[in-house]
Amino acid sequence: MKTPNANFDQPWKEAIEDYLEQFLEFFFPQVQALVDWSRGYESLDKELQQISPGAESGEREGDKLFKVWQKNGEAAYLLIHVEIQSQRDNLFEERMYVYHYRSFDIHKRVISLAILGDDQPNWRPAGYGYELAGCSLEFKFPQVKLLDYESQWSSLENSSNPFALLVMAHLKTQATRGNAQDREGWKWTLVQLLYERDYTEEEVIRFFRVLDWMMTLPSVLQESFDSKLRQYQEERNMPILSNIERRALETGRQEGLQEGRQEGLQEGRQEGLQEGLQEGRQEGLLEATRVAIAEVLRARFGPVPTTGLERVNQIRDESQLRRLLQGAALVESWGSFEELLEELG
Known part of the structure; x- marks a missing residue:
């Protein structure tokens, strides 16, 4: 049975916006440690539109810009790129730099971070630079390759951080292209893991929506999944969203x-x-x-x-x-x- 096209960008964007601290704790702990979380954070979608290079330069729906406060009281800006595609993008490093310097032009203290969700193990862009007639530039940015977590599957299963579930959903959605039955099986496994975590009801609802949004199924399998989920909820008296x-x-x-x-x-x-x-x-x-x-x-x-x-x-x-x-x-x-x-x- 053919699988529908997966939706990667928007689930990632929504999860990062709702759980920025957990996102940084999971992927970039050195950045998470800089932030004074008691002051909250601010999503700057309008400002991101102003600095975006535009569709012709590869604008991504998964990109996010946040304003946070450092523990020393100074403001800082986090520019997060979620790159989801199946092949090497030779313009990615340059695009990262363009976003960064345009944001720097407005905000100054900017940290650029990249999540690489493609299926090419050897593609690992981490910087951009050039040298011309004695003038040189070197720009580096931290990046995470989601494929690397395949070898850490047991750690993902045991992690209480909700982004462990999102990484598993991403990898299994990617791995089950063309195999809807397998995707339905993995979706069911991950939803059960979601229920087993010590999350609040609101957190369960939010992350169920993200998983459901990403791991799309053909209508027949989705109906079967909904029925199984409804029974599972009733048995445990743990409702999330009804069918x-x-x-x-x-x-x-x-x-x-x-x-x-x-x-x-x-x-x-x-x-x-x-x-x-x-x-x-x-x-x-x-x-x-x-x-x-x-x-x-x-x-x-x-x-x-x-x-x-x-x-x-x-x-x-x-x-x-x-x-x-x-x-x-x-x-x-x-x-x-x-x-x-x-x-x-």
């Missing part, structure tokens, strides 16, 4: 992305295709989240007041919409969701 809620999220995502593509094409005809597509994709993601919020609320609480949905539809901040989507799956009543809306202003 209908999961389907609502997927429906909302697809509807929003389709609308985004249409808006992007229309805008592209008027002001330039590339710019329109970029805006359309962003609006599509926002609309996908709004639709998913409404569907999850209806699935859990029945008819939803129109005024409440209108307030959701007016929100254009991606982080606020993501918080509302998580809240829709977690709150006990519509009244609790309204309180969350009030909290967000």
Whole structure:
């Protein structure tokens, strides 16, 4: 049975944004140790768009830029690149440098980090430089190769860090291209490991969504998986997202992305295709989240007041919409969701 195309960039991006400290602790502990986590961190998506070289230079959906505070009180900026592809990219080092110097131009203290999720063992870019007539440049950046964790599988299984599960999901999604049955088996194994970890209910929900999003299955196998998961949840009285809620999220995502593509094409005809597509994709993601919020609320609480949905539809901040989507799956009543809306202003 043929497997659907895997979604790597967005699950990585979402997991890093939600769990930046655990991400750094797992992959780059020397960076994690520099940060004063009591002050939190700030995702700078708009600023990242300003420094991105553009699609013609290989812009990646998985890239993230964060503002953090060092333990000495000074601000610092983390520029994280998630490179997911199946072949060598000879422009990657240069692109890393371009992102870095453009970010440095604005923010100064910048740390560039790379996660290499490709399937080429010998491709390990770690720097960029040149020399010309006595003028030279050398730029180095820390990088992690996900393939290296294949030999550390038992350590991944025993790790309490949620990114161990994400690495396993990434590797097995990659390894099961063209083999949907095997992917379904590994997806089930990893979901059971997720339940066995000492995570909060919210953490289980978030990481289940990431695993489910990455390890896509044909509809027949997905239905079988949903049925098995529902029984597993009932036996342990440990619900995450019900089948209908999961389907609502997927429906909302697809509807929003389709609308985004249409808006992007229309805008592209008027002001330039590339710019329109970029805006359309962003609006599509926002609309996908709004639709998913409404569907999850209806699935859990029945008819939803129109005024409440209108307030959701007016929100254009991606982080606020993501918080509302998580809240829709977690709150006990519509009244609790309204309180969350009030909290967000």
